[in-house]
Amino acid sequence: MTTAVTSPTYGGTGGRTAVAARARQVVKAYGTGETRVVALDQVDVDIAQGEFTAIMGPSGSGKSTLMHCLAGLDTVTGGQIFLADTEITGLKDKKLTQLRRDRVGFIFQAFNLLPTLNALENITLPMDIAGRRPDAGWLARVVETVGLSERLKHRPGQLSGGQQQRVAVARALAARPEIIFGDEPTGNLDSRAGAEILGFLRRSVDELGQTIVMVTHDPVAASYADRVLYLADGRIVDEMTRPTAEAVLDRMKDFDARGRTS
Numbered sequence: 122m123t124t125a126v127t128s129p130t131y132g133g134t135g136g137r138t139a140v141a142a143r144a145r146q147v148v149k150a151y152g153t154g155e156t157r158v159v160a161l162d163q164v165d166v167d168i169a170q171g172e173f174t175a176i177m178g179p180s181g182s183g184k185s186t187l188m189h190c191l192a193g194l195d196t197v198t199g200g201q202i203f204l205a206d207t208e209i210t211g212l213k214d215k216k217l218t219q220l221r222r223d224r225v226g227f228i229f230q231a232f233n234l235l236p237t238l239n240a241l242e243n244i245t246l247p248m249d250i251a252g253r254r255p256d257a258g259w260l261a262r263v264v265e266t267v268g269l270s271e272r273l274k275h276r277p278g279q280l281s282g283g284q285q286q287r288v289a290v291a292r293a294l295a296a297r298p299e300i301i302f303g304d305e306p307t308g309n310l311d312s313r314a315g316a317e318i319l320g321f322l323r324r325s326v327d328e329l330g331q332t333i334v335m336v337t338h339d340p341v342a343a344s345y346a347d348r349v350l351y352l353a354d355g356r357i358v359d360e361m362t363r364p365t366a367e368a369v370l371d372r373m374k375d376f377d378a379r380g381r382t383s
């Protein structure tokens with residue numbers, strides 16, 4: 122049987138749905154000799170297409186590293202990463218940059234908007250740079266989904282933090298990427314603005330068919346996802362489907378307690 126090699130213990134999709142991104146036996150080590158840190162330790166994971174996946178785990182467990190490796194923002198030390206059927210490990214810089222530009226969207230904790238451009242210009246900037254024409258119908262739908270129709274001519278400085286992050290969400294959605302990665306996208310927002318953004322991300326999965334992977338420390342944020350993957354010491358140690366904030370919190374307490382006794 123060879124299936125054990127290709128089916129992750131946790132983090133598989135059980136063949137139920139198409140896979141948007143895949144990691145196989147991924148190792149990421151930083152430094153050498155005594156300062157060597159293994160951030161990812163033979164990680165196998167399948168990210169299901171059209172689903173919202175949250176990645177959780179203690180500080181230093183490898184969440185951002187896993188996201189960066191899946192997104193082609195960082196190279197791996199060993200193993201393979203696939204975006205749909207394309208293996209991205211081993212791609213040359215230029216090809217990788219092109220692939221990220223054409224197929225991947227990002228939302229970071231810092232909104233990363235250009236202050237001199239208005240909201241609409243910020244949303245279409247990546248496509249402008251790539252020389253691609255936004256699909257007007259799609260753009261209107263995205264803008265409507267994230268509730269920005271009345272704010273398109275405002276510059277970032279004239280928008281609240283929550284509205285700025287909505288612009289960043291719309292920017293990620295506008296190019297219709299195959300997959301969007303978010304690193305604590307609501308980390309800088311108060312809980313009301315955070316809930317709004319998470320609601321928009323949820324809607325983009327339910328109504329626009331988007332695939333989203335989000336790193337978070339927040340059980341409430343994780344409860345918007347379809348599935349939560351738990352990392353510890355660079356390994357995926359557990360998963361939860363249809364999470365509630367209470368269940369996620371309980372699981373985290375469980376891990377903490379185990380961590381203290383081991």
Ligand SMILES: Nc1ncnc2c1ncn2[C@@H]1O[C@H](COP(=O)(O)OP(=O)(O)OP(=O)(O)O)[C@@H](O)[C@H]1O
Pocket residue numbers: 151152158159160178179180181182183184185186187
């Ligand atoms: N550029 C780097 N150089 C050396 N070590 C690094 C580097 N980036 C990350 N690490 C180490 O790799 C491990 C995983 O880091 P990572 O940032 O992925 O964790 P995380 O789970 O996202 O943490 P946090 O929740 O605190 O953001 C940590 O031990 C970290 O110190």
